[in-house]
Amino acid sequence: MPESQAIPRPQAAQSGSVSKLKKIEAYATHLVNEAVSKEKAGRLGDAVVDYLQAADLLLLLAKNTQEYTPWKTYSDRAIACQQRVRVLIAKRKLQEEAAERAAGPLG
DSSP states (O other), X not given: OOHHHHSOOHHHHHHHHHHHHHHHHHHHHHHHHHHHHHHHTTOHHHHHHXXXXXXXXXXXXXXXXXXXXXXXXXXXXXXXXXXXXXXXXXXXXHHHHHHHHHXXXXX
């Protein structure tokens, strides 16, 4: 194999990676926006799914980031998504318990 082919081209590979990471970041942002709108619509289960997917993507981005500031940003956003999931799960549980209490005397 010629030596020119054996040497990787970091600039080309890096620009391809950056493009993929930007697409992943855009999709994570889209998922968070979808989760917020589903939450407002009362679709808590669907919102939880979107928040969890966004958190996974944000953690993937953090893992592939070498600079501290973007890593911190992605990590903080992932933590925020996970905290929101905890809140929504608790809220959903309270709603279910309230529904059970309301239906209890009737049944």
